[in-house]
Amino acid sequence: xxxxxxxxxxxxxxxxxxxxxxxxxxxxxxxxxxxxxxxxxxxxxxxxxxxxxxxxxxxxxxxxxxxxxxxxxxxxxxxxxxxxxxxxxxxxxxxxxxxxxxxxxxxxxxxxxxxxxxxxxxxxxxxxxxxxxxxx
Numbered sequence: 425x426x427x428x429x430x431x432x433x434x435x436x437x438x439x440x441x442x443x444x445x446x447x448x449x450x451x452x453x454x455x456x457x458x459x460x461x462x463x464x465x466x467x468x469x470x471x472x473x474x475x476x477x478x479x480x481x482x483x484x485x486x487x488x489x490x491x492x493x494x495x496x497x498x499x500x501x502x503x504x505x506x507x508x509x510x511x512x513x514x515x516x517x518x519x520x521x522x523x524x525x526x527x528x529x530x531x532x533x534x535x536x537x538x539x540x541x542x543x544x545x546x547x548x549x550x551x552x553x554x555x556x557x558x559x560x
Contacts (some may be wrong), residue, residue, distance in 0.1 A: 425557070426520035428499045431506070434485065438512040439463030447493045447512045449537070456516070457539040464489065465525070465534040473526040474534070478519070478548045478558070483539040485514040486525070491532030497524040508534075522554050 436454055439446045451459040465474050475495075486495055492509035499521055506515055514537070517523050525534060540546060548554045 426499060426518050428497055428504055428521070430516075430518045431485075431497050431504075431521060433506070434514045434516055436476050436487075436512045437468055437515055441551040448512075450523070451537075455485050455537055459537050459539070460541050461538040463534070463536050463538070466532070468528040468532065468534075470530070472528075473524060474528075476522075476551075477511070478522045479522045479540075480546050480548065480552050481540060482543075482546050483518050483519060484517045484523070485537040486517060487501050487510075487514045487535040488510065488524070489533040489535040491529040492527075493525055493529070493534055494527040496522075496526060498554075506508075513546040520558055521552065522548075 434454065436447045436449055449455055468474060468490060488507065488508035489511050492507060495506045495515055497504050497506065508515055
């Protein structure tokens with residue numbers, strides 16, 4: 425059973441020089457899974473949220489590549505909110521965790537690395553259904 429303690433902030437490499445900063449990510453080194461899909465969320469209107477689902481098998485790493493956002497996490501028993509606002513940090517979200525991205529700042533860019541291709545059957549989109557499966 426996955427727990428909130430399995431959700432971790434991972435420090436990514438950060439290279440700095442007078443030209444600016446650069447962060448790179450290697451699968452199965454900085455991210456503990458093979459990356460099958462990359463997507464990003466942007467132009468989120470004020471007051472709107474994204475996510476609000478759990479995955480049965482897919483792992484994700486969520487990164488605020490620009491700006492900031494909050495990620496509400498729930499494991500069926502406990503909940504917590506993580507603020508992402510550094511492009512060299514990623515939030516690891518294993519399967520079985522409800523994740524809900526919210527409070528996007530203007531111009532925020534949310535980058536997500538995923539272990540699986542998009543498969544609708546991997547999603548649990550109803551919180552009551554999620555709690556009936558993962559509630560403790």
